[in-house]
Amino acid sequence: MPEVAKWTDIGQLVVGVCGLLVSVGGLLLIVYQLREVQHSIQAQTTSDLYDHYHQMISVFVKRPDMRPYFYEKKALEPSASPALRADVESMCELIAGVLEHALFQGNDVGEKRWKECWDPYIKERFLKSSILQQYLKNNAEWYSSKLQEKNPLQGQIEN
Numbered sequence: 357m358p359e360v361a362k363w364t365d366i367g368q369l370v371v372g373v374c375g376l377l378v379s380v381g382g383l384l385l386i387v388y389q390l391r392e393v394q395h396s397i398q399a400q401t402t403s404d405l406y407d408h409y410h411q412m413i414s415v416f417v418k419r420p421d422m423r424p425y426f427y428e429k430k431a432l433e434p435s436a437s438p439a440l441r442a443d444v445e446s447m448c449e450l451i452a453g454v455l456e457h458a459l460f461q462g463n464d465v466g467e468k469r470w471k472e473c474w475d476p477y478i479k480e481r482f483l484k485s486s487i488l489q490q491y492l493k494n495n496a497e498w499y500s501s502k503l504q505e506k507n508p509l510q511g512q513i514e515n
Contacts, residue, residue: 401464405457405474412454415447422447426485448491455481456503478506 416423424430425444432444458474482489493509504510
């Protein structure tokens with residue numbers, strides 16, 4: 357006569373299957389939570405970076421005469437006043453800080469945002485400002501090698 361399964365054996369099987377389902381569900385929940393954490397980090401990083409960027413742009417709103425030095429390839433004339441030179445150098449320091457901030461946070465802003473926004477922005481700031489290029493070259497020890505590598509003057513020898 358074949359042996360009939362005991363109700364305790366069936367109960368153990370049901371408990372085992374339920375435990376497996378709970379484990380799989382828990383794993384899916386963890387994966388979902390990790391994705392949400394990643395989105396949260398990207399959102400916070402982007403917000404912090406744009407706050408820093410906004411501080412820089414606010415200077416240009418107050419001092420539109422300085423914008424061409426950084427966005428239109430305008431050179432600083434040898435006859436420029438010491439006050440203007442100091443203002444432009446301070447602006448270089450602020451912009452360099454924003455660019456370095458962007459470079460350090462690049463992985464946390466999201467690949468698409470980096471490729472479509474911040475990387476082109478960094479490249480353009482250097483291409484459109486010889487003053488910024490020279491500032492970074494003159495103050496290389498203040499900034500990361502990662503930022504220096506973006507500078508077209510990096511590695512050039514002074515004559």
